[in-house]
Amino acid sequence: MSEPAWNSPVVKWVDERLPIFTLLYHSTSGYPTPKNLNYWWNFGSLAGVMLIFMIVTGIVLAMQYQPNAALAFDSVERIMRDVNYGWLLRYLHMNGGSMFFLAVYIHIFRGLYYGSYKRPRELLWWLGIVILLLMMATAFMGYVLPWGQMSFWAATVITNLFSAVPVVGNHIVHWLWGGFAVDNATLNRFYALHYLLPFVILGVVVLHLWALHTTKSSNPLGIDAKGPQDTIPFHPYYTVKDNFGIGVFLIVYLSFVFFAPNFFGEPDNYIPANPLQTPPHIVPEWYFLPYYAILRSIPDKLLGVLATFLSLLLLFLLPWLDFSRVRSATFRPLYKKVFWLLVVDVGVLGYVGANPPEGSFLVMGRIATAYYFLHWFVLVPLIALFERPKPLPVSISQPVLGGGLAAAAAHPMEKA
Amino acid sequence: MQKRLAAAAAAALALGIASTAHGADVEPQIERQHWSFYGIFGAFDRAAEQRGFEVYKDVCANCHSLNLLAYRDLEEIGLSANEVKAVAAGVEVEDGPNDQGQMFERPGKPSDRFKAPFANDAAARVANNGALPPDLSLIVKAREGGPDYVYSILTGFKEAPAGFKMAEGMNYNTAFPGHQIAMPPPLSDGVVTYTDGTKATVPQMAHDVVTFLAWAANPELETRHRVGVKTIIFLVILTGLLYAIKRKVWADVH
Numbered sequence: 001m002s003e004p005a006w007n008s009p010v011v012k013w014v015d016e017r018l019p020i021f022t023l024l025y026h027s028t029s030g031y032p033t034p035k036n037l038n039y040w041w042n043f044g045s046l047a048g049v050m051l052i053f054m055i056v057t058g059i060v061l062a063m064q065y066q067p068n069a070a071l072a073f074d075s076v077e078r079i080m081r082d083v084n085y086g087w088l089l090r091y092l093h094m095n096g097g098s099m100f101f102l103a104v105y106i107h108i109f110r111g112l113y114y115g116s117y118k119r120p121r122e123l124l125w126w127l128g129i130v131i132l133l134l135m136m137a138t139a140f141m142g143y144v145l146p147w148g149q150m151s152f153w154a155a156t157v158i159t160n161l162f163s164a165v166p167v168v169g170n171h172i173v174h175w176l177w178g179g180f181a182v183d184n185a186t187l188n189r190f191y192a193l194h195y196l197l198p199f200v201i202l203g204v205v206v207l208h209l210w211a212l213h214t215t216k217s218s219n220p221l222g223i224d225a226k227g228p229q230d231t232i233p234f235h236p237y238y239t240v241k242d243n244f245g246i247g248v249f250l251i252v253y254l255s256f257v258f259f260a261p262n263f264f265g266e267p268d269n270y271i272p273a274n275p276l277q278t279p280p281h282i283v284p285e286w287y288f289l290p291y292y293a294i295l296r297s298i299p300d301k302l303l304g305v306l307a308t309f310l311s312l313l314l315l316f317l318l319p320w321l322d323f324s325r326v327r328s329a330t331f332r333p334l335y336k337k338v339f340w341l342l343v344v345d346v347g348v349l350g351y352v353g354a355n356p357p358e359g360s361f362l363v364m365g366r367i368a369t370a371y372y373f374l375h376w377f378v379l380v381p382l383i384a385l386f387e388r389p390k391p392l393p394v395s396i397s398q399p400v401l402g403g404g405l406a407a408a409a410a411h412p413m414e415k416a
Numbered sequence: 417m418q419k420r421l422a423a424a425a426a427a428a429l430a431l432g433i434a435s436t437a438h439g440a441d442v443e444p445q446i447e448r449q450h451w452s453f454y455g456i457f458g459a460f461d462r463a464a465e466q467r468g469f470e471v472y473k474d475v476c477a478n479c480h481s482l483n484l485l486a487y488r489d490l491e492e493i494g495l496s497a498n499e500v501k502a503v504a505a506g507v508e509v510e511d512g513p514n515d516q517g518q519m520f521e522r523p524g525k526p527s528d529r530f531k532a533p534f535a536n537d538a539a540a541r542v543a544n545n546g547a548l549p550p551d552l553s554l555i556v557k558a559r560e561g562g563p564d565y566v567y568s569i570l571t572g573f574k575e576a577p578a579g580f581k582m583a584e585g586m587n588y589n590t591a592f593p594g595h596q597i598a599m600p601p602p603l604s605d606g607v608v609t610y611t612d613g614t615k616a617t618v619p620q621m622a623h624d625v626v627t628f629l630a631w632a633a634n635p636e637l638e639t640r641h642r643v644g645v646k647t648i649i650f651l652v653i654l655t656g657l658l659y660a661i662k663r664k665v666w667a668d669v670h
Contacts, residue, residue: 240658255648
């Protein structure tokens with residue numbers, strides 16, 4: 001797409017000194033996007049919208065919240081009861097976290113299905129993993145702020161993971177706590193970091209978008225755009241499609257906020273933190289359950305912690321573990337099968353994570369954990385080596401305009 | 417939460433797994449009730465809320481605090497400003513210091529928080545056989561099962577089955593985990609005389625006081641439902657329009 005010509009002399013004057021209009025043009029009307037993106041491609045922009053939602057509601061909540069162990073719980077209830085529409089802000093923020101993770105997880109699984117992590121998008125993928133890790137840290141620290149029973153005990157359990165580090169483990173834990181127990185100092189620093197990290201995420205999102213706009217979007221066929229006939233400008237085509245997606249997503253999100261605001265929460269978090277009383281079951285939020293299941297499936301503490309971290313960090317290696325040159329699972333019959341098995345496996349891990357680690361849950365958790373690592377380190381490389389992918393379409397335009405592979409094969413002359 | 421439990425139970429059945437964690441004999445028995453505030457158009461039954469407040473005031477308030485509520489909040493359940501003033505004036509609260517440096521007692525005002533029955537947790541424990549009566553402001557939100565759980569506790573006092581070992585000073589309750597609760601049965605027929613003449617049976621009082629406590633835990637519920645219905649209608653129309661625009665813009669691509 002060519003350089004834009006500006007008619008307005010004011011725009012022209014500004015753009016010659018600071019090419020902000022040219023930048024916007026290249027990110028919207030001048031950004032070529034494959035014409036065949038399906039609705040799974042909506043979840044990137046949805047995640048971006050949720051990030052903005054969380055920052056805006058979070059800043060307003062911060063104006064009323066008290067990060068002090070003696071005041072935190074009651075200050076949240078004051079927001080719920082005495083601040084104008086405080087309940088709305090708080091429920092938007094609380095459920096927004098879940099919806100943000102939902103959008104991001106669908107976005108990641110879309111990337112896994114369509115091979116979006118493959119050359120030349122490795123850095124784009126890496127930046128995405130960094131965003132996920134930052135989100136997890138932010139969500140964990142945010143969950144601590146209401147200072148209910150689950151807040152307190154989640155903080156205790158998660159910070160204690162670091163005590164598994166040999167020799168210096170306990171020192172690290174005390175350093176994280178700012179004392180010898182989870183207390184006011186812990187709450188204070190978690191609040192400071194919970195406010196800081198979303199802006200770090202925003203920064204990494206900018207890098208993520210920069211990398212995206214450099215390599216351009218992948219697409220459901222996983223083949224490169226061959227020319228202008230394969231692409232359409234991002235604006236207006238995908239802006240309008242994204243807006244429709246945002247509408248649908250908001251209906252789901254706000255239905256929870258207005259009609260089932262505590263659906264994702266634990267009743268125990270409406271009991272003020274009590275260091276002397278451990279709840280019968282300490283459960284994290286749903287988006288941490290699969291990792292929690294992995295952690296508890298491994299009998300050795302240090303190995304459990306390492307496996308939990310590895311379960312995420314291995315995603316950095318994925319572009320090389322899966323060295324098949326075909327991106328889209330549409331043309332990879334075996335990979336497609338193990339992809340869906342992985343989805344089921346992560347679902348089982350989540351289910352196990354929500355239940356006490358005993359009896360059949362423990363067995364299920366161990367099998368699912370073993371399969372999880374088997375998937376990445378054995379099945380994915382072996383499939384990349386032995387799988388015979390289906391033939392790829394010639395270009396994006398042909399299956400879109402000509403009715404798919406069959407049509408492209410049936411009329412070979414029409415290609416010219 | 418109910419739905420999630422149901423889903424978990426369904427998944428457990430599908431996978432052929434039986435819970436081995438607890439014996440069936442100490443499993444809490446929760447009785448599902450019909451609540452006026454359930455559903456997207458749900459609202460509190462005003463009369464039940466006001467009767468529930470009478471139950472709280474005459475029975476629960478002897479041991480349980482309601483720290484997150486102020487007397488002024490009672491206007492939301494339909495008490496007039498004068499009635500609220502009268503309720504508040506019924507308690508003596510400590511205020512001060514005055515310009516002599518002395519703390520003093522004065523009648524309560526609508527802006528005061530509900531007066532707690534005990535000065536502190538230790539005082540509450542010593543008066544209750546070592547058990548701490550929990551604050552009730554959030555009780556309906558803070559227990560698995562919500563209003564059904566609190567209702568089942570209030571109506572679940574029974575004679576302990578033969579052979580069930582009870583600890584000293586405990587009471588048998590079918591809804592409480594482990595079936596032994598420190599709270600003695602708070603309700604008995606006629607313990608409250610309702611001003612509206614409703615017959616004060618135990619299930620009636622339990623239902624009323626749970627409605628009151630559900631409001632105490634979710635005072636925003638009615639506004640939330642009202643705003644929610646409007647918002648969702650607005651969004652459905654907006655999203656429909658966006659879909660139409662999307663179809664129009666994309667017409668030349670397909």
